[in-house]
Amino acid sequence: MINVYEFLRYQPELYKQFVCKDLLFVYYDCPQVVRKVDVFTHYNILSFVIDGKKLINRPEKTWLLQPGSCYFFRIGAYNQELYLDEGWCSMNMYIPDKYLQQLIRQYNKHTKNKPLAEQPLEQVTELAVSELTRSLSQTILAHFSDDQPPAEAQLAQYFNDLFLSILDDPANQLVAAYLNTLAKCPDTSLYTVMETSFMYNLSLTEFAKFSNRSVTTFKREFKRIFNMPPAQWLLQKRLDYAEVLLTNTEKSVADIAAESGFVSNAHFSRTFSQKFGASPLHYRKRGAPLLIA
Known part of the structure; x- marks a missing residue:
């Protein structure tokens, strides 16, 4: 970014x-x-x-x-x-x-x-x-x-x-x-930063920068707050967000991948399939709720 x-x-x-x-x-x-x-x-x-x-x-x-x-x-x-x-x-x-x-x-x-x-x-x-x-x-x-x-x-x-x-x-x-x-509250809320920005394709260094922390401090505080490493949490949040977009909008799979913070369609499809047991397109076709334009 x-x-x-x-x-x-x-x-x-x-x-x-x-x-x-x-x-x-x-x-x-x-x-x-x-x-x-x-x-x-x-x-x-x-x-x-x-x-x-x-x-x-x-x-x-x-x-x-x-x-x-x-x-x-x-x-x-x-x-x-x-x-x-x-x-x-x-x-x-x-x-x-x-x-x-x-x-x-x-x-x-x-x-x-x-x-x-x-x-x-x-x-x-x-x-x-x-x-x-x-x-x-x-x-x-x-x-x-x-x-x-x-x-x-x-x-x-x-x-x-x-x-x-x-x-x-x-x-x-x-x-x-x-x-x-x-x-x-002079210290930027790390929780707020992550919950409002996880869908953007930011590196850990960039997340640390706009939360006003060094990378080392960012990782330490992140694990204390979320009980897992940043990369694992980001992947879970992005996949869950993508699943919501798939089931509630008619956006293309490529647009959903980009809007959820994935760097490539291939990475998105692979990790989505691993979590939900179907590719994004098949997941949508096999019985998603009524779509909203």
């Missing part, structure tokens, strides 16, 4: 960018060539869409990203899909959890509002954009046309002012509540 942060960060000759402490600012103007691609990010993303549209797909929901809008992406994996033949242009800011934890603590100290109770957040959340937020985003965007990047301290202040203006908007309370969750 593509790590969108690393894909952009290590190609500065192709994507205009500023680096400020742990933050990455990127001006992204490039049409997506492949219609659908699975990606993941171990950084949160604040994205201002300048032009074009794009679909973001998760098993539970699809989002259509629109020009002129702003979105917050949680750390995680998802599928991004071309919308018709439109190009794509956005200004993205990549932010680690630790930076947001510090920011929400700072915000809670100075705001008169009572800190909101912790709440979960969807993979993608559209944000309300006030005049102040839009003005601050335009100030940052203008610097991508300069010959020299702004000073690091200035960039940090721009971002802090921008994000605090987002939190000040009552319509963005869900994001503020989610950040309070981050502040009180």
Whole structure:
């Protein structure tokens, strides 16, 4: 899978960018060539869409990203899909959890509002954009046309002012509540990471990265939580998920294999047959429940 942060960060000759402490600012103007691609990010993303549209797909929901809008992406994996033949242009800011934890603590100290109770957040959340937020985003965007990047301290202040203006908007309370969750639970939930991302073809190194753990720590904690090695658990979860798709949708076997996290149809068919006693196609034909389109 593509790590969108690393894909952009290590190609500065192709994507205009500023680096400020742990933050990455990127001006992204490039049409997506492949219609659908699975990606993941171990950084949160604040994205201002300048032009074009794009679909973001998760098993539970699809989002259509629109020009002129702003979105917050949680750390995680998802599928991004071309919308018709439109190009794509956005200004993205990549932010680690630790930076947001510090920011929400700072915000809670100075705001008169009572800190909101912790709440979960969807993979993608559209944000309300006030005049102040839009003005601050335009100030940052203008610097991508300069010959020299702004000073690091200035960039940090721009971002802090921008994000605090987002939190000040009552319509963005869900994001503020989610950040309070981050502040009180600094360690990313390994259980949540795995249960929401097992269907993506991530390596153990990639799972470890976006759960903010070393590979060694990831494996040790995984075995403690799930009582089995990661590879065994992933295979079981993916096969069970594929079985649900086979019996409740009309998707092709190839699509189901890909959507369940299998790297090849052959591997999927072989392991599915070993567990369920029939190939995926025969399993579906021999008496699956009524299919749903």
